[in-house]
Structures are given as C-alpha cells and as structure tokens.
Amino acid sequence: MTPDKSIPLHRREPHSKRERRKEARPGELLDAALDLFVEKGFAATRAEEVAARAGVSKGTLFLYFPSKEELFKAVVRENISGRFQEWNQEFDTFDGSSADMVRYCMQVWWDRVGATRASGITKLIMSEARNFPDIAAFYQQEVIKPAQELIRKILQRGVDRGEFTINDMDYAHLSIVAPMVYLMMMKHSLGACAPRGHLLDPQRYIASQADILLGGMCSRAAEKRTTRKRK
Amino acid sequence: MTPDKSIPLHRREPHSKRERRKEARPGELLDAALDLFVEKGFAATRAEEVAARAGVSKGTLFLYFPSKEELFKAVVRENISGRFQEWNQEFDTFDGSSADMVRYCMQVWWDRVGATRASGITKLIMSEARNFPDIAAFYQQEVIKPAQELIRKILQRGVDRGEFTINDMDYAHLSIVAPMVYLMMMKHSLGACAPRGHLLDPQRYIASQADILLGGMCSRAAEKRTTRKRK
Amino acid sequence: MTPDKSIPLHRREPHSKRERRKEARPGELLDAALDLFVEKGFAATRAEEVAARAGVSKGTLFLYFPSKEELFKAVVRENISGRFQEWNQEFDTFDGSSADMVRYCMQVWWDRVGATRASGITKLIMSEARNFPDIAAFYQQEVIKPAQELIRKILQRGVDRGEFTINDMDYAHLSIVAPMVYLMMMKHSLGACAPRGHLLDPQRYIASQADILLGGMCSRAAEKRTTRKRK
Amino acid sequence: MTPDKSIPLHRREPHSKRERRKEARPGELLDAALDLFVEKGFAATRAEEVAARAGVSKGTLFLYFPSKEELFKAVVRENISGRFQEWNQEFDTFDGSSADMVRYCMQVWWDRVGATRASGITKLIMSEARNFPDIAAFYQQEVIKPAQELIRKILQRGVDRGEFTINDMDYAHLSIVAPMVYLMMMKHSLGACAPRGHLLDPQRYIASQADILLGGMCSRAAEKRTTRKRK
DNA sequence: AATGAATGAGGGTTCATTCAT
DNA sequence: GATGAATGAACCCTCATTCAT
Numbered sequence A, B, C, D: 001m002t003p004d005k006s007i008p009l010h011r012r013e014p015h016s017k018r019e020r021r022k023e024a025r026p027g028e029l030l031d032a033a034l035d036l037f038v039e040k041g042f043a044a045t046r047a048e049e050v051a052a053r054a055g056v057s058k059g060t061l062f063l064y065f066p067s068k069e070e071l072f073k074a075v076v077r078e079n080i081s082g083r084f085q086e087w088n089q090e091f092d093t094f095d096g097s098s099a100d101m102v103r104y105c106m107q108v109w110w111d112r113v114g115a116t117r118a119s120g121i122t123k124l125i126m127s128e129a130r131n132f133p134d135i136a137a138f139y140q141q142e143v144i145k146p147a148q149e150l151i152r153k154i155l156q157r158g159v160d161r162g163e164f165t166i167n168d169m170d171y172a173h174l175s176i177v178a179p180m181v182y183l184m185m186m187k188h189s190l191g192a193c194a195p196r197g198h199l200l201d202p203q204r205y206i207a208s209q210a211d212i213l214l215g216g217m218c219s220r221a222a223e224k225r226t227t228r229k230r231k
Numbered sequence E: 001a002a003t004g005a006a007t008g009a010g011g012g013t014t015c016a017t018t019c020a021t
Numbered sequence F: 001g002a003t004g005a006a007t008g009a010a011c012c013c014t015c016a017t018t019c020a021t
Helices: A017-040 A047-053 A058-064 A068-079 A084-092 A098-114 A119-131 A133-160 A174-188 A202-217 A220-230 B017-040 B047-053 B058-064 B068-078 B084-092 B098-114 B119-131 B133-160 B174-188 B202-217 B220-230 C017-040 C047-054 C058-064 C068-078 C084-092 C098-114 C117-131 C133-160 C174-188 C202-217 C220-230 D017-040 D047-053 D058-064 D068-078 D084-092 D098-114 D117-131 D133-160 D174-188 D202-217 D223-230
Strands: none
Touching: A017 A047, A017 A058, A017 A068, A017 A119, A017 B119, A047 A058, A047 A068, A068 A119, A068 A133, A084 A098, A084 A133, A098 A133, A098 A174, A098 A202, A119 A133, A119 A174, A119 B017, A119 B119, A133 A174, A174 A202, A174 B174, A174 B202, A202 B174, A202 B202, B017 B047, B017 B058, B017 B068, B017 B119, B047 B058, B047 B068, B068 B119, B068 B133, B084 B098, B084 B133, B098 B133, B098 B174, B098 B202, B119 B133, B119 B174, B133 B174, B174 B202, C017 C047, C017 C058, C017 C068, C017 C117, C017 D117, C047 C058, C047 C068, C068 C117, C068 C133, C084 C098, C084 C133, C098 C117, C098 C133, C098 C174, C098 C202, C117 C133, C117 C174, C117 D017, C117 D117, C133 C174, C174 C202, C174 D174, C174 D202, C202 D174, C202 D202, D017 D047, D017 D058, D017 D068, D017 D117, D047 D058, D047 D068, D068 D117, D068 D133, D084 D098, D084 D133, D098 D117, D098 D133, D098 D174, D098 D202, D117 D133, D117 D174, D133 D174, D174 D202
16 A cells, blocks of 8 residues: 555565565554654554554554554664764775864764654654653663764764864763754744745755854864865 | 743633642643653654643543644744744844844844753754744744744944945855754753753854854954954 | 512511521522523522522522532422412312313413423423433422322213213323423423524414314213313 | 444454454444433443443453543443434325324334433433533434424324314424333433332323324314324 | 542543463 | 554643632
8 A cells, every 4th residue: 555665674585565664564564653653743643644654454564563662663773773883984094184074974974864764863862762761771872972972983083183172071062962853843843833935954954053063163373264165 | 830921811820729730731832842842752742741741631632622633833932932023123223243143143042042942943843844834934924934034134234334334135144043953952852961061152153153153254354353352 | 789589489578688588599599590591401400509599699699508419409498389289279169061061171280380481390300310210200209299189080070971082091081181281391491502493382272282182082062061161 | 233234344354353342342332321421421431331231351442432512422422323214204105194103203213212222312312411512412313303304294194184273383393202212211310229029010001192192183073083093 | 518639439431461373 | 564443551631529718
C-alpha cells in the first residue's frame, strides 16, 4: 500500500518482492512511528495510526515490536546510529581553515540530519526525555557526548592553530550546538504550524549564525581571512 | 511557591479559610498543571494527577476548568502574560552600551523567565505546538513576535550607534533567541534527567554565549570596550 | 428568585414573607422536580437543575429531601393525593344520564388533572415504573384502582338503568381510561415536541372519543336521547 | 432471536465462527439495547450493561456504535422499518366488511408489533421524545403519519361504503390508536411490574375495545351484521 | 436555615494489547 | 506471517451528596 518511502534500513538482498516487503516491514514501521511520534508525541500517537501509515494492520505492529514503548525505543535507537565515527574521520582529514571546518560542520549537520526525518529525533528526545530517562541517558551517551567531542575537537584545532580565541572551552561547543538544535526543534514544532513566508530559511539561518559566532571566536589576527571567506 | 503574579480579580477580603482556598485554587491548579504538562506532556498527564498535586480531588479540577484542554490553554495563557511592554520601557531608557544591553537582555530573560517555572512554557509549546495549532499561533503572536521585535530594536540600536556590525538583520536576533531557548529547553528536558555535575551552569552558559556572539557582532572599533567589560 | 408559581401545598398561614417562602420551599421544589422529571425522566434530571428552577441552591434541596430518589417519591405522592374520594361523592349525587356522566367524568378528568401539571405524573409513572416498582405498586393502589372502581361504578349505573349495554364489564372501563391516558401521555411526550398546528385539541379529542365510545355502549333504545345531547 | 430483517450487505458466507459472530453483533447489541432502554430508559441504562447482555465486553459495543446516543438512534431506526407499505397493500386488497377491517387492523398491529419486542419502541419514544427531539420528529414522520393515514383510509372506506357514521374524521383514527398505544405502553411499564393475575389479556382487551368503538362507529342500518359477527 | 465548594464513585469512551482465524 | 475482532484497564468528566461556613 505505502511505497517504501526511504532507504530501507536492512540491507540484505531480498529474493522476491513479497519477501522484500516482509523484510522492510520493521523499517516502514519505524519510519511511520518516527513521523508520528515527532508530530504528536509518544502518548498522543496511537499504535493503530502507526500501523496504518506503514500500511499494515494493528496486529502486525505488535509482531515486530512487543509494545508501543519498545517501538519508541527502537525509533530512537535506529535513528541515531553512530554517524559520528564517519564524521570524525572526515574532520581528521579536513585541511581547510578551522572557520571553514565549523561552517562545514554545521552544513553537514543540516544536510545529513537536520534536513532529513532524523532531525525529528531531536524534538522527540527534548519532548519525551523525562518520560524515558533511560532513553535520555542513552541519547546523551550516544549522540550528545560524541557530538560534543567532535565539535570540541574542531574548536581545539582552531585554538591550537591560532585561528580561534576561546575563553570558556567547556561551553564554547554549545555556541554551535544551540543554534543547530534550535533550528531542528523549530522545524518540527512551531515551524511546522507557521504560515508560509514565516518559515526559517535553513541556509540563511546557518550562514547568519556561523557568521556571527565565527566573528566572535576568530582571533583578531585571523580576522581578515575569515571575513573574506564569508562573501 | 507561586508568588501571586498578577492582581487578583476579586478585591474583597476572603472571609474564611474556605473562601481563601477558593480564590487560590485556579492558581494552584495552573501551577500544578504547568509542572506536569512540562514534565510529561499534555497527553501523558492525567487530570487526577494535576488535581492531586494541587491538593484537591479530581472533581474539583473540573469545577475551575471545563476540560483538560481548557486547562492546558489556561496554563499557556497565564504564563505568557505580556512582560514585553515592561521590558520595552526598560530598554527604551537603557543608557549603557548596546553590548551591555544584549547581556542585560539575556540575563533578564533568564532571571525573569528562564529561572522560573514559566520557562517550562517554552518546552511545552515546542512539544505540543502541532497538537494545538491555535495555541501555537497565539504564542507566536504574543511571545515570539514581541520578543523578536524587542531584540531587533536592541540590535538596531547597536548598529545605529556604530557599535554593531550585522550582516543579516532579519536573522541576527536568532543568535540571541536560539541560545536562550536552548537553555530553557534543556532545563526541562535532558537537563532534568542529567546526573549532577552534568548540569549546565546558566550563568556561565549565558556568559559564554554572550561573549562569543557579541564578539561576532561588535564592530572592531568598539572591540576594546566590549572586551574589557567582559571580565 | 422564582415567584411561587402555583398554589402552595402547605396551607398553614405563614407569618411573614420570609417565613412564607421557607414554608413554601418543599412545594416549590416538588413543582420544579415534577416538571423536570416529566420532561427529562428521573435519571436525566440533575438535582442542581431542580434546585435552580425552585430558586434555591443545591444544598437546600437535600435539606428537604434526603436523596434524589426520595424527592422523586415525594413528587409522585404529592401529586396523586386522593382526589377520588371527592369525585366519588360528586358522582354519587349525579342525577343526569349515564352517558352524561361518562362525558362529565372525562371532562373533569381533563380539567382537574389532564390540564394541570399533575398530568405529568401519568407520563412519569409510565416511564419510570420499572425503575421504581414500589412507586408503581403504590400508584396502582392509590390511583389506578380507585379510578377503575369509580369508572366501573359509572358504567354499572348505566347498565343497571338500562342505558348501557356492555359485554365485558372487566375491560370496559379501559375504553375510558385508555383515551384519557393517551391524551395525557401525548401532552408530555410527542405532543411537547410537535410543531404548532399538529397539536391535539383536548376538547375536540374528548368529544370525539366520548362520541364514539358512548355510541358503542349505549343501548339502542336509549340512542336517540344520547345522540341528541351530543350536539 | 432477531430474524435478519433486511438484506445483509456482505453476501459472502461467513467462513468462521468469529466472522459469523461479527455479523451478528450489531443485531445482538441492538436487541439488548432495545430491551434495556425500554426497561430503564436511556439515561439509566449503562453501556456496559447493554454489552454484557449482548455477551460482549464494554469496548466491543463502541466498535459497532460510536456512542451510546448513536446506539439509541440505531435502536429506534432499526425497529420502525416501514411495515406500513406492506400493510397498505394488505388493506388495499381486503374484501371483508370495514368493521372486520378495523378488527383485523388491531389484531395485526398487536401480532406484528405489540406482541414483539418492537412494541417497546412506543414506550421508548414516549419516554424519551423530549430528550431526543430529532428522533421524535423522525418517529412522527415514519410511524405516526403512515399509521394515521392507513387507519384513516380504513375508516374512510367504511364511511364511503355506508358502513360507518363518523362525526369527526380528523380525530376518529385516534379511537383506534389510543387503545393500541395504551396497550403497548402498559405492557412495558406498569404491566411489567404488575403481579400475576393483574395482567391485561391483550386479546380480550382488543376484543373489548373493538366491540365498543365499532358499536359507536357503525351506522345503525349496518348494525345487525356487525353485532352478529361479534359473537 | 441556606449556601456552594469539595468530594469521589460511577459512567462513557479510548486504545494498547491479545489471539483465534 | 498477517489480520482485525475482542478485551478491559485506564482515563476524562459528571453529578449526587456532604459539610464547613
């Protein structure tokens, strides 16, 4: 009924269309659940709705996930699969300026998470953290900490190379995290009800944020270079 | 716990314990509801729980609010009462540097909203906006727009006085909004489940954010003054 | 608040207006309850509504009646107070034709019960009998049986005087009862929702019914007299 | 219990016990609801009770009817399905005397409605009309009007053939309606609480009523024939 | 006596979960 | 495996009844 609407998560080759559907089921259910949990929250989402959106019956949902709560946990787990390893490597071999690295970091964050349905997880976690403390801890461990380390490494690189001047290294990463989280939150909450024209343009938003915060971090000596790149 | 936050409507002295309680009830219920809605979300909060936390029975809640949904709306309405008028005046007569104004703005935001239970509304709106579009619109109109205008005025003042250099005036205010919203969100979501020691120190966070973003906005000429103040 | 809207049931002279109100309370409550029970049924009538219509507060109702159910019983009891004794005497001394007696009986029934709010009791009993079997039994004993005896006496008189020819004396009284009950039922049920113009004209209805059933009961010999009176 | 009273929508044979039950459910629920609504009234009947009597759980009821009120409406609708068309034809081709027609009409009324559970609808409507004005209007349109027309046609036939003499043709039909309605009402109200032996014998009641009212309507010329039949 | 705020058992309705098919 | 009818615990809300004032 519903065409598989995104890249299926299970990669083994299926032998027939029928079998493919079968193997794709959990992924379709997770996709549907993600959308609905993000839109309405965990409690306000009905299991049957998830099943319907995934094109299966209510009973089938419980064939793959033992309870609504386990479905929720699976949704979170599935959508935060360690992208950071890969990113770490990317940044390890990056050879531009640190300012560019920050810009690239924000852009990649947007492209690979923010612009995809995975960005909903951020809202989901924010909204449901206190109802699912173990999920919150898991997220903290698996997403926030790696992200923080990644960004801190970038900033440290800037400092080490004399590109950045940063007063409080423990909190500086939040200057990048906060705007990105805000952007993703808005996309899934108020932004989703805003009338056309009131919507945030992500590219312009990221540019504006990067512009200002890099202005604030870049050492004055490095200033000209950075400012020039901005154009 | 809850300071009487506005002029009560009934002026005559309550004559009895009973009557005194009666006048306090709506406020107590709203406070309890705010806490629980923020903590668990609208759907996951049971009316009876709200009543219990307010120290009354289930039925009493419905004596004051015709439905759970109306209670929700009242909670939002009650907690966003136009503080902006007052703030506008405050800033109209402010006579320090614009950088100080930005810092003061963030500090006041934290002190008067972020640090109080009212900050929960931000999380509530973010979480429930799509389930209550009319509330979202109301919030957009009554909170976001005034806040945006207030901040934009501050930034414009900085630009006008040659203190700030800002490329994109339409998005610059978000450099202040995003970190503050992030701070409030965290306080009520992940921050609330974080182990001790992992918690954000709001003052330090604000200082760090202000530090960086003012660094990025301040015209280079004005730089020394601003930097000095920072100590 | 509500002016006492009908002849109060308690006849003792009250000394002051205030006291009069006080003594009239139960009667006003019974009147209000009768109206509402008849209109909506026992279960669908709220105690507060009764109190409000009687112009008192909810608590006051329970000052006079220990429960809603007792109120109901009082309403029935109060409105069936033996009118039959008086009627019996009236008919004992009646000296017209038996056909006239039947006509007079139906007319009096309408004037003294049907046209008054007391007629509602008939609908009430019909509707609620099975929920209140003891009330039903009481009504059977206090109203139906006396009425049946009264009517049977009238019919017997007609037979004894050679005016009526009746085959089944055990059921004949129902030829009078059924139309009258039907009339009162309609007034309080479908008749109450009918659009203007669709309403039964009681006088014409009674005339028509009496016309036909007396035609069927009157001995052929007595026919002329009866027919003439009919005009 | 309930004969399938119209062509079921699903024509394929039910393959399993489960499916068979499913098709029977609405009817079983309607039957249970009719009984209970008639016995206790709408408000005093609990949804769970209806479900229990139909042998299902509370939740199942709401699988078939979206609310108690819709169940009520379905009960009324289901039980007044136009029998009048068929009756009309029956009477169009009747070739006995008009007095016999009246007797037959009453008998058929009793056999096909009065003696069945459908007779409860009459009490239900009488009791609940004012709480459900749209149902009352529907009943007026679908039952009362057709019945009135049918009976009026019979009476008119009698008049046209010189068998009946009727003064007020607008009200005469009520001489048949009132006794029948009274009979059905009693069956479901006071009659249902009466001790054995106090019960109305429907056949004898109908005979008595027909006897008297036909006596009152039949033209004197036609009298002998009618009277003879009566034996 | 009168009030009306408060209570809490009860009823309508929803929905996660089960299980016969 | 897949289905969807059935369940019943849980929730929102009502309202008869109580009781402090």
